[in-house]
Amino acid sequence: MNKNLITTTLLASLPLVAVAEQQANSLDPIVVTASRNPTEITNTVAQVRVIKQQDLSLYQGQTALDVIKIQPGVSSYGSGGADKATNIFLRGYSGSQILVLIDGIRYSSATTGTAALNLLPADQIERIEILYGATGAALYGADAMGGVIQVFSKKTVKQGTHGYVTLGGGSHGHFTYGAGAGYQDDKSSISFNGSHNKNDGFNAIASPYVDSQRDKDGYDSKNGSLAISHKLNDNFTLGGSAIYNRSTSEYDNAFSTASDVITKQRNGSGQIFGDWQYAEGSNLRMQYGESIDKSSNYEDGVNTGTFNTKQQQASLQINQQLPVGEFIAGTEYLKQRVQSDTAFTKTKRDVTSGFVGYQLVQDKFDAQAFVRYDDNSQFGGKTTYNLGAAYALSENLRAGASYATAYRAPTFNELYFPMAWGSGGNPELNPETSKNSEIFVEYADNYQVTRLTGYYNNVKDLITGWTPYNLSKAKIKGVTLTSDWAINDYLFGFSYDYQQAKDASDGTNHGKLLTIRPKHKGTAYVGYRVENIDLRAEYQYVGKYYRTAGETNPISSYGLVNLSGTYRFTPNISVTARINNLFDKDYVTNSATAWGSTTTYNEDGTNVFVGVTLGF
Template sequence: MSFKLRLSVLSIAIFQTFSVQAAIPANPSIETITVTGDRFDASPEQQLAVINTIEREEISRLNPKSVVDLLETLPGVSVTRNGGAGQSASISMRGTNSSHVLVLIDGVRIGSATLGAVSFNALSPENIERIEVVKGPRAAVWGSDAIGGVIQIFTRKLEGGEWFASAEYGSDEYMRATAGLGVSHGDGHTSLSINREQSDGYDIKNDAEDDDDGYDRLGISINGQQNLNQEWTLTWIGQLDTGHYEYDNSRANEADYDNYLWNVAAQYQTDTLTSKLAVGQSQDKNENFRADNSDLGVSLYKTTRDQVNWSNRYSASDNLTFIGGVDWSKESIAGDYAIDERDLVGIYGLARYQYGKLLMEGIVRYDDVENIDSETSYNASLAYQLNEQWRITASAGTGFQAPSFNDLYWPGTGNPDLVSETSENLDLTVHYSSDNLRGYVSLYQNTINNLIQWAPTPELDEDGYEIWKPANIQNAEITGVELSLNYSTWGVEHQLGYSYIDAIDQDGDEQLVGRSEHEFDYAMSYTWSALDILMNYHFQGERNAGDIDYDGTTDYLDAYHQLDLSLGYKLGDAWLLRLKANNLLDEEIISDRNYFSPGRQLFLSVSYQAF
């Protein structure tokens, strides 16, 4: 059976399942939320991209040890770990590369411009208020990197007089202490949150180095606003993540990191116009070394990113909205590079029009990346409201990712002739929403060209061997189906997610390395009086691991199942005890070759909230 026929049969089966589930009795506990997929607050009905959210209450119940623990619960989001919570990890969205996902914290772009990666292991989940994940190419709104989607992380906000504190102890000598306080100042407030944790860890890698790989981290965030009058508001945010972790590698086995960001913004708002001007900076700094041999030296990766964003929304009428603005950033890196900084400038415009049951949206953006090239991105979307419950959305868009500094200028192997990776995406999504159930099913295809991979060159080194350098030589086609359901039956809340991804190298007709065809997530929660229970199940299909043993054949990582359980008990209005069991079945989980995720773990926490 051909792939297209298999995909059609699978899509029909999923759609029929989705339609049957829509007949479940109503439950008003599913509430409407506000999202920021186009940079401004709006109801989900005004957004034409698929957006998944994780709220503070759910974060508390999940009791994650890393941000990737949260993201892995979402359909279409795949995680690759080099060990446990304190180790490096990467995110793939809808089958794209990890570098094809843009990550923002309170609107500030983060990540390394040398490695092209985000330090998810440095982020403290306890300092997060909510997460929004925007699926599909959003380069027309956000610029470079948003080929697979955008992850927006928002830090915790507390009103004046509100505060919380919690402590936790668990497996591998894990210890955590967290506190937060809200302070009022006139017609405004500021929140301060702090999280400190450490663990002795475990041996993360199957190699000759038999030792525990522990970590410690400190996260501090500040988030505030001041209303100057009815039109003007000032906001400010700041975050510091610093820590240390151990890992297994022949050259280096420990690392220190110091990451920070800050942002100050002024907003002017009337009934028809909202204008925001934000100035900020972020730093991603990582020093790798080997503790028992200083002769090997220290590897330093440091990116400093200055950012200025001016965004505007104008409501011309009840049915017509315009959004547009300008983004500027300067990326500066440390190291012996031929070029160690570059400017990026982007100008974008969006128009959205409601005509009866039809919602139309068009976005165009122009980006200029210094010393590389310029890119024009677009996104065109249509949504039709079939009735109060059903809506169908179709969209087409493009995206791009600029090459990293390592790809371009790494001493001896950089290739300054590289161009940006580009993508073309088609998406068809059917949404359903009622009092008791929300969900969607998406069919999408993403064609990515000029992917950067290492390739031999005509040059030879001093020993006569070929010199390899990055080159724009790979193309890929990713086709997939994504399903999400949230519903309630007899007081039990259910969340279900499924992804089918066919990510093919167009030149070799092979599944891309690190991808699974099938992923499935199911969560069930129930609250009775002072007790709440949450069960999470995750299935990860087998992954293409490449040719591990260099025998000319493709190797695969085994599929695995993970079951987590969380039990909470309220002691009065403010106190909460929580017991969390991760990997309850104690299954061997390997998402990257030779690296093991933790076995069964238990954690006990106590928290107090004065809200």
């Protein structure tokens, strides 16, 4: 990125930061994703976004995807409907280049590389942390080129025994019910939650090849989560958690004449851990977990393909408090397996890893340095690292910079999917690699936090297209501005992203924008929050982007307005309502071109959900 552009933008943003006249109600959240160690968000170097339980409660009846795609720096495209296959983009990187964790365990498909966030109900989640940029690669390994999204399953936070039941409904015959219970004392805690969602759906496909696809495409989803922990003594804690989804979704297949096309999916993640606090400020943590992504497709009752993947992960991490700062080190082992009736040439690989790092947290100076080595059984060894530091120029003004390297190994689909109709996987693919620079300036006081971040990424061997191939060079650069305010009972804020993700190879598309990466994205919100009322209005804008290479097959820009609110009649009885796409915007996010034809998918118009929760 042009240095003058960054400097000018940083200086121009400073007048936007004004001192408010009233006291705000806000606390600095603790995050763990940014350094694999609990850290106040005000001491992190990389950009981090935390979506807390109180914010998640406004998304009752929605999914993790619905929550994440409204966040700064995130864009998405799907195939119509909340439950349908959807890809997200973070800082110009696609879903397979974003590492998704659930309670520290990798959660994605080993065949596609993407995570089924559209199948994780928001009511099973305690909070979500988004780590932007490539810093996470040296912390967590491959796939974190664009960032890390970590989902934390719902856990008990109150002493004693408590529980709840929920009931809700809305547009397209949406009906949901759920319940949960928990117990916590000084040594132990346990909670379990379950829900059932059913929706008749709507006709998503706008230009099918056959009329048989012009039907409603609904879904039925059953979900559950469990979390448990117990302190054996003051120094040792054992625990575990799990989250599971079982769903059936109808969808449109423009290449089929069948009238009944469905996919049955099972997704989930589970982990157990032991944590030993062997000294004040120091601990040793052991963890083992597994995640699954299983799907079977059917056309008029006939199975047309089954894809089952499993990831098994074991890790050991030590955090050692030093006289100045903290030393962090660990080792991980990852096993990926594919089981399918589709004949993949190879169906398994292992990754053995080790990492060391140092973190310094002080009043005015924060720093972080990590290096990681991953030995992939298919592609050999790869070393990644990150360096970052931030300095408080005054009580309220903070600035910093970081540099990181990252990589991603191709997925099993990209490598080994059998050839069909002249296209398939490419076993000659090389892993993607990148070098990433980032600077930021942040102004924070009792009323607001405003941050401007500039980033520049050099990407080598970017995997694109189908049949997939390595693009020799790509460059992604951009600026993100976020500002969040809390003044008395009022909340408001905005974000703006300017991004250029371009083909930098010597081919015919040199200088052209990469597919599905809009230059402009923005969000804005305003809310009112008191003891028994929580109201919020939000706006999301996504600029024009291109569905196919060479800046062809354009998708028009669109803007959406959503309203949500919760009213608590008593401490134990509340009603939550949400209206998505308030002005019934008719918009498209996906228009796929293949074999000379174009298939366009509509997204949902105005839709409403109302839910009631009874606590005890």
